[in-house]
Amino acid sequence: xxxxxxxxxxxxxxxxxxxxxxxxxxxxxxxxxxxxxxxxxxxxxxxxxxxxxxxxxxxxxxxxxxxxxxxxxxxxxxxxxxxxxxxxxxxxxxxxxxxxxxxxxxxxxxxxxxxxxxxxxxxxxxxxxxxxxxxxxxxxxxxxxxxxxxxxxxxxxxxxxxxxxxxxxxxxxxxxxxxxxxxxxxxxxxxxxxxxxxxxxxxxxxxxxxxxxxxxxxxxxxxxxxxxxxxxxxxxxxxxxxxxxxxxxxxxxxxxxxxxxxxxxxxxxxxxxxxxxxxxxxxxxxxxxxxxxxxxxxxxxxxxxxxxxxxxxxxxxxxxxxxxxxxxxxxxxxxxxxxxxxxxxxxxxxxxxxxxxxxxxxxxxxxxxxxxxxxxxxxxxxxxxxxxxxxxxxxxxxxxxxxxxxxxxxxxxxxxxxxxxxxxxxxxxxxxxxxxxxxxxxxxxxxxxxxxxxxxxxxxxxxxxxxxxxxxxxxxxxxxxxxxxxxxxxxxxxxxxxxxxxxxxxxxxxxxxxxxxxxxxxx
Numbered sequence: 001x002x003x004x005x006x007x008x009x010x011x012x013x014x015x016x017x018x019x020x021x022x023x024x025x026x027x028x029x030x031x032x033x034x035x036x037x038x039x040x041x042x043x044x045x046x047x048x049x050x051x052x053x054x055x056x057x058x059x060x061x062x063x064x065x066x067x068x069x070x071x072x073x074x075x076x077x078x079x080x081x082x083x084x085x086x087x088x089x090x091x092x093x094x095x096x097x098x099x100x101x102x103x104x105x106x107x108x109x110x111x112x113x114x115x116x117x118x119x120x121x122x123x124x125x126x127x128x129x130x131x132x133x134x135x136x137x138x139x140x141x142x143x144x145x146x147x148x149x150x151x152x153x154x155x156x157x158x159x160x161x162x163x164x165x166x167x168x169x170x171x172x173x174x175x176x177x178x179x180x181x182x183x184x185x186x187x188x189x190x191x192x193x194x195x196x197x198x199x200x201x202x203x204x205x206x207x208x209x210x211x212x213x214x215x216x217x218x219x220x221x222x223x224x225x226x227x228x229x230x231x232x233x234x235x236x237x238x239x240x241x242x243x244x245x246x247x248x249x250x251x252x253x254x255x256x257x258x259x260x261x262x263x264x265x266x267x268x269x270x271x272x273x274x275x276x277x278x279x280x281x282x283x284x285x286x287x288x289x290x291x292x293x294x295x296x297x298x299x300x301x302x303x304x305x306x307x308x309x310x311x312x313x314x315x316x317x318x319x320x321x322x323x324x325x326x327x328x329x330x331x332x333x334x335x336x337x338x339x340x341x342x343x344x345x346x347x348x349x350x351x352x353x354x355x356x357x358x359x360x361x362x363x364x365x366x367x368x369x370x371x372x373x374x375x376x377x378x379x380x381x382x383x384x385x386x387x388x389x390x391x392x393x394x395x396x397x398x399x400x401x402x403x404x405x406x407x408x409x410x411x412x413x414x415x416x417x418x419x420x421x422x423x424x425x426x427x428x429x430x431x432x433x434x435x436x437x438x439x440x441x442x443x444x445x446x447x448x449x450x451x452x453x454x455x456x457x458x459x460x461x462x463x464x465x466x467x468x469x470x471x472x473x474x475x476x477x478x479x480x481x482x483x484x485x486x487x488x489x490x491x492x493x494x495x496x497x498x499x500x501x502x503x504x505x506x507x508x509x510x511x512x513x514x515x516x517x518x519x520x521x522x523x
Contacts, residue, residue, distance in 0.1 A: 082149070082152050082153055082156050083153070084156070084166070084204055085204070086132070086153065087153060087156045087157050087160055088160065088208075090125060090128045090129065090132070090153075090157045091157050091160040091161055093128055094121060094124045094125055094128060094157065094161055095161065097124050098117060098120060098121060098124065098161075101117075101120060102117070118162060121158065121161050121162060122158065125154055125157050125158060125161070126154070128157075129150065129153065129154060129157075133150075164212075164216060164235075165202070165203075165212050166200070166201070166202045166203060167179065167202050167212075167255070170189065170199060170200075170202075171235075171237065171239065171255070171257070173189075174192075175191045175192055176189050176190070176191060176192075176257065177190050177191055177192045177194075177256075177257055178190040178254065178255065178256050178257065178299070179199070179253075179254070179255040179257075180253075180254050180255075181199075181202055181209070181251075181252065181253045181254075182250060182252050183206050183209070183250035183251065183252070184201055184202055184203040184204065184205055184206050184208065184209040184251075185201040186250075187199035187200060187201065187202055190465065191461075193464075194464050194465035194466055194467070195455070195461035195463070195464055195465075196461050196463040196464070196465065197461045206250050206251055209251050210245055210251045213231065213243050213245065213251060213253065216231075216233070216241075217231050217233070220233050222347070224243070224245075226246045229244060229245055229246040229247045230242075230243070230244050231243040231244070232324065232325050232347070233325065234325045234326050234327060234344075235255070237257075238257075238258060238261070238327065238329055238332070239255050239256060239257045239258065240255070240256045240258065240325055240327045241253060241254070241255050242254050242256075256299070256327075258303065258304070258327055258329070261307060261329050261332070261333070262307075262311075262333055262336065263304060263307050263308050263311070264308055264311050265279040265282060265283055265308045265309070265311070265312065266279065267308065268304075268305065268308050272466075272468060272495075273301065273304075273305065273448070273467055273468050273469060274468075274469055274496075275495065275496065275497075277498060277514060277517050277518055277521060278469060278472070278488060278496050280512065280513050280514045280517070281472070281487075281488075281508065281513055281518065282309060282312070282446070283312045283511070283512060283513070284508035284509075284511035284512050284513035285443070285444055285505075285508065286309050286310075286312040286313060286401070286403070287312055287313075287314070287511040287512065288401075288507070288508060288510075288511045289400075289401035290401055290443035290444060291396050291400075291401055291402045291403075291441060291442050291443050291444075292309065292401075292402070292403050292404075292442075292443065292444045292445075292446065293384075293403075293404050293405070293406060293414055293418070293442055293444075293445045293446070294306055294309075294403070294404070294405045294406075294446045294448060295405070295406055295407070295408040295410075295411060295413075295414040295417075295445060295446065295447050295448070296405075296407070296408070296447055296448040296449065296450070297407065297409075297449075297450055298407060299450060299465075300448045300449060300450040300467055301448050301450065301467040302383075302405040302448055303327055303328065303382065303405065305446070305448055305469070306328065306380065306382075306403055306405060307328060307329075307330070309403055310328070310330055310337070310380060310403065311336060313337070313378055315336065315337065315338060315339075316339070317339065317377035317378055318339040318340075318341070318374070318375060318376050318377045318378070319337060319339060319340045319341070319376065319377065319378045319380060320340075320341045320343065320371050320374065320376040320378065320379055320380065321340065321341070321342045321343060321380045321381075321382065322343045322345075322364050322367055322368065322371075322379065322380065322381045322382065322388070323342075323343070323344055323345070323364075323381075323382035323383070324344070324345045324347075324364065324382065324383065324385075325344065325382075326342055326344045326382075327382065328342075328380065328382060330342065330380070341371065341374055341376070343364075343367040343370075343371065345362055345363055345364050345367060346360060346361060346362040347361060348360040348361030348362075363388070364381070364386075364388040364391075365386075365387055365388045365390070365391055368388060368391030368392070368394075368395075369391065376395075376400065377400065377401075378400060378401055378402070378403070379392065379395045379400055379402045379403075379404075380402070380403045380404070381402070381403070381404035381405070382404075382405065383404075383405050383406060383407075384404050384405070384406045384418060384421055385406075385421065386421050386424045387421065387422065387424045387425035387426075387429075388421075389418055389421045389422045389438075390422055390425055390429065392404060393422075393437045393438065393441060396441035396442070397437075397441060406418060406421075408447075410447055410471065411445045411446065411447035411471040411472065411473045412445075412473060412484055414445050414447070415435070415438060415439065415442075415445075415475065415482060418434075418438050418442075419431060419434045419435055419438065422434035422437075422438070435481070435482060436477060438475075439475055439476060439477040439481075439482040439483070440476070440477045442475045443474060443475065444472060444473070444474055444475070444487070445471075445472070445473050445474075445475060446469055446471070446472050447469065447470055447471040447472070448467060448468065448469050448470070449467070449468060449469070449470040449494065450465055450466070450467050451465065451466045451467075451468075451494070452464070452465050453465075453466070468494070468495050468496075469488070469495070469496045470490045470494055470495060470496055471486070471488060471489060471490060471496060472486075472487045472488035472496055473485060473486055473487060474487055474502050474505065476502075485500055485502045486499050486500060487499060487500060487501060487502070487505075497521070497522075498518045498519075498521045498522035499522055500522070501515065501518055501519070501522075
């Protein structure tokens with residue numbers, strides 16, 4: 001049996017069944033220690049907020065008060081009636097007790113056991129809730145909470161201690177693909193069908209949202225402060241979080257969940273991202289070992305498309321993936337990709353060394369050089385942003401099929417973007433060299449587009465996002481410069497339609513490409 005409020009089996013909450021009825025706290029929190037139970041206080045940022053501090057340079061919105069509980073509210077599907085001040089108070093008290101237990105265990109030479117701490121946290125939360133219930137009942141004030149509200153409060157405290165707080169229930173909803181927050185109370189949810197809806201507040205104020213983000217950063221050992229105002233994380237479920245504060249009027253975050261990890265080109269055909277003929281073409285391009293760049297705007301679906309392309313790589317080939325934050329996840333599919341080396345760049349700390357680099361930083365370019373002795377068959381780059389394109393050119397010159405993504409406004413504009421990236425390496429790289437090298441070694445550029453259409457009044461949500469490949473070009477070099485051929489062009493619906501197949505790609509038929517169908521549809 002499942003409790004519809006917290007979407008967990010009721011036996012997990014059985015320890016709460018005997019709790020006295022609770023009443024929402026009427027006084028502000030007495031304890032506000034802002035650190036996770038699994039993180040020593042010594043690892044917290046130096047300017048970690050206390051409840052009375054204002055973040056430097058920030059103009060953050062003041063506290064948002066949750067509405068009081070109503071007897072008519074339906075609590076079976078919502079946690080709107082949870083008293084979040086009570087949640088934070090119990091979390092702070094539980095954090096203090098867990099920290100004391102950890103210090104005692106360390107003094108006794110006991111190793112850290114996350115499962116043991118999780119069990120201890122549940123027990124502490126139960127005891128604190130019972131204590132609060134007893135005290136409020138003795139005071140005889142207010143309306144007591146029913147059993148579902150008690151369970152929801154316990155779950156919210158557990159999420160605050162060991163998860164992502166009020167973001168945790170959103171992360172657990174299978175239909176939610178992306179989570180966006182522009183401040184604590186302007187939250188948007190994109191479902192797996194591309195529909196945008198409003199979401200609940202994720203904190204009681206912008207200050208509280210910022211504290212929670214700093215807490216999360218400390219758990220992952222990443223800096224997030226006024227000195228380092230951006231945060232990029234791969235979360236424990238493989239989702240990717242990006243957050244920024246201090247340089248924006250309000251703290252902002254985006255969580256991209258990447259539900260479509262083990263996906264094929266046929267799956268993308270079913271989702272109308274590709275046509276059947278285009279899927280056949282791309283599969284043959286990858287099997288033939290040609291180099292491909294996937295371009296598009298942010299959130300267009302480039303990573304998902306790359307996963308589909310990678311699933312056409314024969315399983316015996318050795319793959320290296322290079323990412324600033326791991327999200328491709330090919331190494332997590334050993335049945336499909338048994339030989340994967342997943343590299344991840346390291347951003348470094350806020351301090352700078354004598355050569356102008358952040359202390360501890362490891363760049364994608366360094367990782368490329370590290371990989372040369374690993375005998376890789378394929379190089380996959382999550383996103384080309386800078387001079388790592390030079391190492392990619394070396395890989396392509398060696399005959400390796402590469403797959404990469406980058407941001408650009410069209411398929412043909414992608415070359416100019418990559419030239420700019422190459423010239424970031426310094427004055428030793430000329431525009432002429434970068435142009436010729438890229439044009440000679442990139443075989444195909446795909447452009448994936450994201451359309452956003454407002455929904456009519458009365459429909460669920462307020463906007464619909466659709467993702468599809470709109471252009472495919474081949475790239476070459478002639479004495480006059482780069483030579484583009486429009487293989488697929490936007491049709492009447494904007495989706496890629498067959499146009500011209502260059503002669504040098506006619507051999508793709510050997511790799512399963514339905515070239516006759518291409519010419520028939522192009523005519």
